[in-house]
Amino acid sequence: MKSVGLEHYLIVCALLFCLGLLGVIIQRNLIVMYMGLELMLNAANLALVACSHFLNKLDGQILVFFVITVAAAEVAVGLALIVAICRRKQSTDVADLNSLKL
């Protein structure tokens, strides 16, 4: 039986990443799009940890800490912004973001 190798992890990460990207592209609700973004970042985190493990280097894990911290900051700012939009427009649908036109 073949053991789980780096390539398996990378395939799972690529799938997760594509799911996240797909979510951002086809969803029309700001909060769900934001979930897609988080999925993309976490797919990258998983890949970094897996690489760190299989290459026996800690560099990847260090970056993961930074990514998690930045993602937390991004969520704090992003959700505050989405709340502000929701208060003003009573909706979180991107179709309602239409005042910036030619």
Add this chain to the structure above:
Amino acid sequence: MNLQLITLEVVVTLIGATILLGSLWLPADKRRHLPLVAAAALVVLLIAHCFAMGVDTTTTLHGFGGGIVQDGFAICLKRLFLASAAFVLAMSAPFVERLRAGPGEFCALILFALVGMLFAASANDFVMLFVSVELITVTFYVLTSFQRHETRSLEAGAKYLILGGVATGLMVFGISLIFAGSGTMSLREISKLDPLPNLMLFNAGLLLVVAGLGFKIAIVPFQLWAPDVYQGSPTPVTAFLAVGSKIAGFALLMRLLRHTSRPETGFLLDALAALAAFSMIYGSLCAIWQRQLKRLMAYIGISSAGYLLIGVIAMAKGFDGTKAILFYLAAYLFAAMATFTVIGLISKEGEDERSEILNGLHKRSPGLALTLTLSIVSLAGIPPLAGFFGKFLLLQLLLEMAVNNAAYYWLLGIALACIVASLAFFFGIIRAVYWPSDVALSRATAPAAPIPTSLPLKISLAICVTGIILLGLQPDVFLDLIQETVRAFRWQ
């Protein structure tokens, strides 16, 4: 650990923290002076950095495990960032009443974004690259949506948030693939690896990271956010986005491409050459019919990114493009800052910055009209001003590349055609400023009173105009100055 390498970053962070605390203790009516205080502090810091701090430009210093590098190129870029932040803070001074939120927070956020840019200038591994980009991007999420009472500002923030988030995702995933393909995070070590452990993963990762940075510098096809976000953001933020954020993106892209450039990744440079062509065409064509001034600046920014990309490709191929790129960036900085300052001054609160607001400007404020004209002339690349000479230097570089590879003659042809096409928006603006049609004048609701301009803004506009004219008429002086700083510069 060599703290000397991050002196500037530490000082700017301290200024930001001081401003933030100061705004707590100051009475409300004094707080509107905070932007000017911050701008003055930055000017002092810039002068000290140029003359007093004993910065050694002749040696390349590494620190923090190779994550931070200080060389002539990084030093030049840091000075550009300091100057651009000082201009932005000066133009925010009359703008703070429109923000309706704390001027202290606004200044502090601009300063923290500046710290990110300063780090970006000397980032030499992927951890620093990621952290500096994110420091810039996350602060800009707040800055773009700072006018919370205006729908368009919130919308600009949301668009920047989602597309910036996608760019971050692409970049982090790209970094993880590069790490998987090369086994290191350091750009220096990657440039020494031969052969790469896994070329396919490395190339895929590199493509994703370049795409992520492409969002920051707004090149086709990653430019979609730029016009909307530029239009909706508060004008000083738009200026900082157009100049600071773009230069930071280019600084990172240059280091990345220079260190990863090898025969196996040559496909990327060819692809970027095509993107440069598309950016120039897209930017110049869309600018022709654009009558919203901030959107117009977005399209000018997109085509400028195309021209700059030529220099980046030349540098990745080993040509000496440092001077051409720094010259173009300085010219772009002066012209863009002057334009945004004038736009900020003449537009009223909540008003869309359409070109009608320029109608009859030369009768209201001849000085502002002349400043705007000069900067637009420079942005359009008409001789003899700074923008023309910047484009000239980059095209010269392109000509050198074309000697080895005839395909670059196509790029040269496209670039020349785009320069001609960009004359169109120039005439549109000049007509509105000096010869508005009678119909437009009769419809104009703006009073014909002169526009009040404070002394600090007059000084900052005067510096911009002097820069535009001097760089155009006496380019050698400035080129010698750059040469002096990057004399001993080698990519390491």
